[in-house]
Amino acid sequence: MRIGLGQFNAVVGDLRGNAAKIHKMYQQALERSVELLVFPELAVSGYPPEDLLHKKYFLEDCRRVLEKLASDCKKITTVVGCPLSDNGNIFNSAAVLQNGSISSVYHKAQLPNYGVFDEQRYFQPGSCPLILKTSGLNIAVTVCRDIWDIEWLSEFFADSGKIDLLANISASPFYAGKQGDREQIVIASARKIGCAVGYCNLVGGQDELIFDGRSMFADSEGRIAGIAQGFVEDLFIADVVPGDGSVKVRLLSPSVPISDEPLEEIYQALVLGTRDYARKNGFQKVLLGLSGGIDSSLSAAIAAAALGAENVTGITMPSRFNSPETINDAKKVADNLGIKFLTVPIEPILKEFDKELRAVKGWDNQGIAYENLQARIRGTILMSLSNQLGALVLTSGNKSETAVGYTTLYGDTAGGFAVIKDVMKTVVYSLAEYVNMTNGRQIIPEAVINRAPTAELRPGQKDTDTLPEYDLLDKILSGYVEEDKSAQELIESGLPADTVRRVITMVDQNEYKRRQSPPGIKITQRAFGKDWRLPITNRYKDMS
């Protein structure tokens, strides 16, 4: 039997647009004689629709679009993810479309409610397996997390008889290294159930989430027969052939070789996330501040790759604290990328603010307030140009500084989308080298990579005046933020006690800044987004 996995890029809420994409892939599948065509989880609504699911009319519209799809996709048995309401309960469902109508429906049984997931907020769990019998095959339909608990899965299908193919429709968000986990799950399911697996994953960026595609087939021995492309749409086709107590898979689409460069998938995620956030929100053009530092240089490179250099404008906004070297490097980066470059000096504006603020008792043009003021003037300039030119402002804050609050609220955090928000500073360096390497030339100048990081908000300022070296900082942050380790555990692992405690205090105290920061692309197991929900009002201090 010929199976197609319709790995496509859905937009949340764009029911008709998603249906049109599904229908287009259906037509391609028809040309290639596909007999069973499988689309991702919640393909009709996009994933995650969040509180749209509270609107009764949204659910009615989803059903209407699904019924129309059924009547438009008559010739191939098609499995499509769609939220469905039934008797006041809402389900995360896989609908089977056959001969012009919805022939059966499966409701997801395992509803994730951790990390970035809130499925128990919306859905009731299903409890009945669905075995689709078509073209002589028994096909078990599952939705995403249903296959992640192998013991449960095996129980679930205990009374279902022989299964030839497990079809799984997923919307599995990316983090670096996740594909390995997915492959293990697909392999384990194939072996446990003793059947082939067709795993269809969503692709595309949705706010902070990236769906990376990489749909898969496995045979009943648990061999991965092939992997679809990552980060782009792909109609992935194979023949699934049962016989002799095993189920074989003959791949009909090119399988993507596994890269041995771990930075590649991170870079691709950042490019796709930036492109989709801008495009899906109606922006053709973006602009960002270019300081001559590594964060904004990397962000500009990603933006140019995502949207085309002609759609990116870099703006340098020098004060008297910016060195000629950094100003020059900003210009170099813009030239290397071929993006537009503007200069808007902030010194005269800074002077005027200072003059007015001096009327207030206690104002001081030497301290933190004055430093933040410079960043806020820059944020205001970027937002003014954004409003005037209709371009989205990208911010360049990395995960290390976002964690410890080494940022100015409404200053460098001002903008619609934070490209490298989940990228630690040490990884920013690696990505800069990666960009230079893959381009075969020095896009981001050597001087930018080698210069000691500085915010240039006072004479001779260095990040290390305030923060530990980034190598150490990032070690503490991955332990504390990404792995829930305590100060005690980090100190026992050999990190310096004073620094560990100081960094943890900074992370805790800066929740208020993160709460008002723009969304950014999740690339780790725990980003500062939906998977990080800490109170602002929080006096907790580790008592050890």
Add this chain to the structure above:
Amino acid sequence: MRIGLGQFNAVVGDLRGNAAKIHKMYQQALERSVELLVFPELAVSGYPPEDLLHKKYFLEDCRRVLEKLASDCKKITTVVGCPLSDNGNIFNSAAVLQNGSISSVYHKAQLPNYGVFDEQRYFQPGSCPLILKTSGLNIAVTVCRDIWDIEWLSEFFADSGKIDLLANISASPFYAGKQGDREQIVIASARKIGCAVGYCNLVGGQDELIFDGRSMFADSEGRIAGIAQGFVEDLFIADVVPGDGSVKVRLLSPSVPISDEPLEEIYQALVLGTRDYARKNGFQKVLLGLSGGIDSSLSAAIAAAALGAENVTGITMPSRFNSPETINDAKKVADNLGIKFLTVPIEPILKEFDKELRAVKGWDNQGIAYENLQARIRGTILMSLSNQLGALVLTSGNKSETAVGYTTLYGDTAGGFAVIKDVMKTVVYSLAEYVNMTNGRQIIPEAVINRAPTAELRPGQKDTDTLPEYDLLDKILSGYVEEDKSAQELIESGLPADTVRRVITMVDQNEYKRRQSPPGIKITQRAFGKDWRLPITNRYKDMS
């Protein structure tokens, strides 16, 4: 048997501080011969601790503090809410402290995962009732939502034998009118189980949530015997006396009469929320922009009531578009409240920005960008003074403008806490009148109340240039935002179709602004906070 309800104000994460408050009430209860003392849900950790619950060491610290409490509160049987982990599962528990140790533990069975609640993200549900037998009484211990489904509750206790008292420990967040719902639930539980009820609710502000206290006793006939004070701490005591097939309650604390003024509780919630957000986050002083309009005038009045006039500074930041009347009214409000008043003109700064921005092709000092620029200069001035003086900036945006995005991101939304974020404009007017009435004088001048609302960002601007009249706008918003009504339903209810569709589009398109806005006090069933989770990237349009 003498029962005390320890309605106290916990701080999330302040385990030792919360324990100290519990112990202090224990000592007061001891003096008044209380035999059973009941504290709210998650009293040890504060509610909601959110992702602190992911940290193993946090749970260990909670248990340690609970055990210390047990040894400090030997003389009264004490029920305390605390998160407890057991074999890798985490429970929302009620611990019974007796004779120096934890004698038994009940795990909350009904875990809310809707609205502002995410309890299924953290907790496993309990499944066993706990009947505490002490002083000849059978006391069923329950946690918050356990009593909201009466049929389930009755099933749950079906095999528990005779129950004299249902003790419920709650952290039930406020919205206007909720107390009536709570009373109905307490009455229904008393009648269904045929026992007295002691309902102990948390009090205090925690980020956007207000816990309003108003703990209660009911007798077995379902009569409310008394209600504790709202919005303040209260040790609420009664004797519970079984006999003759019924259980009587003799109140020993003054019961609070029910107010017939619905604005009173809203005002109290806003005052408590502002006070607790500032104080619990370490701020003594606040500052806010005073425009001479009604929103900032009301916010200033609430701030002064919350923190003392001496801790509030109002700042007027006139441009050439501000009329002498509004500038004068801002001053009048400050004088009436007795708060500090500063003037920082923005005109020279605005000119300087305009001069620099004119270098960019396309810049225009007549449009929206130029209007937003003025708001952003003001936001920057407030934040500069906040950084310099260590005062929290309060914002004054109301729910109507927050909904439709009639705000400038990083402009009037710049600040730490949004006092009236969940107050519709029409309610802002009522609250202004209420403030004047309860103060017995015109705190907010008549002219401020009567002037047509204007942002004063261009000559002769009125809110109605852009928005419908607030009476109509607020009707559409309560239907769409608070009740999930569709455009179709709103139009069928008699609202004008064009305006309905225009307003809904504005709400949908401005999610990105809300995402970066400060938290504010929830006073309705659906605020723009934890109970409003919409994607930014969202192309959904009602298909009707």
